[in-house]
Amino acid sequence: MAEAAIDVYENEDRTFPPSAEFVAAANAGDRSMYDEADADYEAFWARQARELLTWDTPFTQTLDWQLPYAKWFEDGKLNVSANCLDRHVEAGRGDKVAFYWEGEPGDKVVLTYSQLLTEVKKFANVLKEIGVKKGDRVAIYMPMILELPIAMLACTRIGAAHSVIFGGFSADAIADRCIDAEAKLIVTADAGYRRGSPALLKPTVDTALETGAPSVENVVVVNRCNTEPEMVEGRDHWWHELMAGASVECPAEPMEAEHLLYLLYTSGTTAKPKGIMHTTGGYLTQVAFTHKYVFDLKPDTDIYWCAADIGWVTGHSYIVYGPLTNGCTSVMYEGTPDTPGKNRLWDIIERYKVTQLYTAPTAIRMFMKWGVEEPQKHDLSSLRVLGTVGEPINPEAWMWYHEHIGGSARPIVDTWWQTETGANMITPLPGVTTTKPGSATHPIPGVFAELVDDDGNVVEEGGGYLTITKPWPSMLRGIWGDEARYFETYWSTYEGRYFAGDGAKLDKDGYLWLLGRVDDVMNVSGHRISTTEVESALVDHEAVAEAAVVGAKDELTGQAIIGYVILRGTHSASDELGSEIREHVGVKLGKIARPKTVIIVPDLPKTRSGKIMRRLLRDVADGRQLGDTTTLADPGVVAEIAERAGAGDED
Ligand code: PRX
Numbered sequence: 001m002a003e004a005a006i007d008v009y010e011n012e013d014r015t016f017p018p019s020a021e022f023v024a025a026a027n028a029g030d031r032s033m034y035d036e037a038d039a040d041y042e043a044f045w046a047r048q049a050r051e052l053l054t055w056d057t058p059f060t061q062t063l064d065w066q067l068p069y070a071k072w073f074e075d076g077k078l079n080v081s082a083n084c085l086d087r088h089v090e091a092g093r094g095d096k097v098a099f100y101w102e103g104e105p106g107d108k109v110v111l112t113y114s115q116l117l118t119e120v121k122k123f124a125n126v127l128k129e130i131g132v133k134k135g136d137r138v139a140i141y142m143p144m145i146l147e148l149p150i151a152m153l154a155c156t157r158i159g160a161a162h163s164v165i166f167g168g169f170s171a172d173a174i175a176d177r178c179i180d181a182e183a184k185l186i187v188t189a190d191a192g193y194r195r196g197s198p199a200l201l202k203p204t205v206d207t208a209l210e211t212g213a214p215s216v217e218n219v220v221v222v223n224r225c226n227t228e229p230e231m232v233e234g235r236d237h238w239w240h241e242l243m244a245g246a247s248v249e250c251p252a253e254p255m256e257a258e259h260l261l262y263l264l265y266t267s268g269t270t271a272k273p274k275g276i277m278h279t280t281g282g283y284l285t286q287v288a289f290t291h292k293y294v295f296d297l298k299p300d301t302d303i304y305w306c307a308a309d310i311g312w313v314t315g316h317s318y319i320v321y322g323p324l325t326n327g328c329t330s331v332m333y334e335g336t337p338d339t340p341g342k343n344r345l346w347d348i349i350e351r352y353k354v355t356q357l358y359t360a361p362t363a364i365r366m367f368m369k370w371g372v373e374e375p376q377k378h379d380l381s382s383l384r385v386l387g388t389v390g391e392p393i394n395p396e397a398w399m400w401y402h403e404h405i406g407g408s409a410r411p412i413v414d415t416w417w418q419t420e421t422g423a424n425m426i427t428p429l430p431g432v433t434t435t436k437p438g439s440a441t442h443p444i445p446g447v448f449a450e451l452v453d454d455d456g457n458v459v460e461e462g463g464g465y466l467t468i469t470k471p472w473p474s475m476l477r478g479i480w481g482d483e484a485r486y487f488e489t490y491w492s493t494y495e496g497r498y499f500a501g502d503g504a505k506l507d508k509d510g511y512l513w514l515l516g517r518v519d520d521v522m523n524v525s526g527h528r529i530s531t532t533e534v535e536s537a538l539v540d541h542e543a544v545a546e547a548a549v550v551g552a553k554d555e556l557t558g559q560a561i562i563g564y565v566i567l568r569g570t571h572s573a574s575d576e577l578g579s580e581i582r583e584h585v586g587v588k589l590g591k592i593a594r595p596k597t598v599i600i601v602p603d604l605p606k607t608r609s610g611k612i613m614r615r616l617l618r619d620v621a622d623g624r625q626l627g628d629t630t631t632l633a634d635p636g637v638v639a640e641i642a643e644r645a646g647a648g649d650e651d
Contacts, residue, residue, distance in 0.1 A: 026431025104335025143192020166311030390526025
C-alpha cells in the first residue's frame with residue numbers, strides 16, 4: 001500500500017480497561033449497543049434519532065441509500081436551534097449555563113440557555129431584515145467569541161446554511177469560499193485576541209471583498225477589540241446596532257431532515273478546497289449520540305470543554321451542535337493556551353471544574369514540552385474523560401496525557417473522524433472499551449469500517465486503506481457544486497465503499513491504528529492542508545518557477561510543510577528570498593499553510609513520466625534537521641536528491 005505518514009506501533013501491548021467504578025455509572029457500560037446496531041443499524045440509528053432529538057414532524061423512513069447519496073429520516077422535520085435551545089428552555093432548564101466563556105485577556109461571560117436563545121432569536125431576525133432567506137449561504141469569519149455560535153444557530157433557525165471560515169485564513173481563502181458558496185453575507189468581528197493583542201479580521205474581509213465575491217451584499221461586524229475598522233457605507237453594519245433594534249420573537253422554522261445545515265471547506269488533493277455539505281437530521285443525530293456516549297456526558301453535572309476552534313469541524317460538532325443538543329454546560333475559550341501563561345488550560349479546568357477535555361495530539365505534545373510542572377500546579381481531579389482528535393496520537397503522548405492529566409485513572413477516547421464524516425466514527429466508548437495507547441480502537445455502534453489492500457481485497461490483519469462500508473447519519477451529502485468530484489474522491493476508488501484517504505493497521509486483537517493520510521493531504525497540527533494548494537501558492541510568487549511540497553515528520557506538529565522550489569532564471573537564491581516566498585504562502589492561504597522550510601533547489605527529482613517523486617523529497621526532508629527558515633539547497637541535498645533519483649523510479 002502507499003506509504004502512510006507515521007510508523008506502525010508494532011510492539012504496543014499495554015492495555016487499559018475501564019474501571020469498575022466508571023463502568024457502573026457509564027452511559028454505555030456494556031456492548032449491548034454494538035449488538036443492537038450489528039443486528040439492524042438502520043433501526044439503531046432511528047432509535048437514536050427519536051430519543052436524542054425533538055421532531056416537528058416525526059420521520060417514517062429511516063434511510064434511502066442510492067450510492068453515493070444517502071438520505072436519512074427524509075420525511076421528518078425539525079429545527080436545529082430548537083433542538084439546541086428552545087426545548088431545554090421549555091423543559092424548565094433555561095437558567096442552566098450553556099457557556100462559560102472566557103476571553104483571552106481574562107474577561108468572562110456566563111450565558112444561560114434562555115439568554116442564548118434570546119440572542120439567537122434576535123440575530124435570526126437581523127438576518128431576515130438584511131434579506132437572508134432559507135437556503136441562502138452565510139459566511140462567518142470570527143474569533144472564538146459567543147457571537148460565533150449565536151450566528152450559526154441563528155442561521156439554522158431560519159434555514160440559511162452557514163459556512164464558517166477559520167479566523168486564521170487569508171483574504172484569498174475568504175474570497176474563494178464566498179465565491180464558491182455564493183455567500184450573501186459575511187459575519188465577522190473587528191478582531192480577536194491572540195497572544196495578548198488583537199489579531200485583525202475585518203481588514204482581511206475588506207481585502208477579500210475588494211478582490212471578488214460579488215454575491216456578498218452585507219457585512220456584519222462584532223466590535224470585540226475596539227480596533228475601529230473602516231466601515232463601508234451601506235455594506236458594513238455593527239452587530240450591536242442591528243441587535244439593539246431586533247425583536248426577540250422568532251419562531252423556529254421546521255426544516256426537512258435533509259435540508260442543508262452548513263458548508264465547511266476542507267482541503268483535498270487539488271488546489272481547490274471542497275465545500276463539504278452537511279444536512280440537518282442525520283448530522284444532529286450522530287453528533288448528539290457520539291457526544292453523549294463517547295464523552296459519557298452527564299448533562300446535569302458535567303462541565304464539558306472542547307478546546308478546539310469552531311472554524312474546524314471539531315468545533316462545529318463538539319463545541320456547538322453536540323453539546324447544545326444534549327443540553328450540557330460547556331467552557332469556551334477565545335485565546336491561545338500559552339497566554340498569559342503556559343498553565344492557561346489547567347487553570348481553566350481547575351476554576352470551572354471541567355469534567356471532559358477534548359484536545360489534539362499536537363497540543364498534548366506541546367504541553368509535554370512545556371513540562372509537567374504546569375499541570376501539577378493545578379487540581380485536575382474534576383476530569384472524568386479525556387479526548388483527542390485530529391491526527392494519530394503517538395503512544396508517548398497518550399501515556400503523558402493519561403498519567404499527567406488523567407492521574408493514571410481517566411479513560412482516553414482517541415476519536416478518528418473527518419470533516420466529511422461529521423461526527424466521531426472510530427473511537428473507544430469509555431465505559432466499554434479496553435484502550436491501547438495510540439489506537440483509536442473500533443468503530444462506534446452503527447458504523448462499519450474495513451481495511452482493504454491495493455486491489456480492494458479486505459485485510460483482516462495488517463496494513464491497508466481505511467474504508468467505511470455502510471452509510472452513516474452524519475456523512476457528507478456531497479461537495480457543494482461538484483457532484484462528480486464527490487463520487488470520484490470518496491466512492492470511486494473501491495466499489496461500494498467510502499474511501500477515507502487514511503492508511504490504517506488492524507492488529508491481532510482487531511484494534512485499528514490510524515496511520516495518517518495516504519494521499520497528497522498533509523496533517524499539520526491536526527489541520528488538513530493540501531500539498532497542491534501550497535504548491536499553487538508557491539508558484540504564485542514571481543520568483544518561483546516550479547514547486548513541490550511534502551509533509552515531513554515533525555515531533556510537535558505531526559507533519560511540517562516543506563516546500564522545494566526552483567527559481568526563475570533571473571532570481572538568485574538567498575535567505576531573504578526564501579523568507580519572502582514563505583510569507584507569500586502565508587498571505588495567500590493563511591499562516592497555518594506557511595511552509596516551515598523552503599528549500600531552494602536547482603532541480604526536482606522526477607520520474608520518466610514527469611511526475612515529481614514526492615516520497616524521495618519526503619525522505620530527504622525527514623533525514624534533515626529543518627529549521628523554521630529557508631534552506632538553500634546545499635550540494636549535499638542536491639547530490640542526495642540526484643543520487644536517490646537515479647537509484648530508483650517511482651510511478
Ligand atoms: O487523517 C485523519 C486525521 O485527520 C483527517 C481529517 O481531518 P479533518 O477533516 O480536518 O478533521 C479533523 C477533525 C475530525 C483524517 O483523514 N485524523 C483525525 N482524527 C484522527 C486522525 N488520524 C488519526 N487518529 C485520529 N484520532
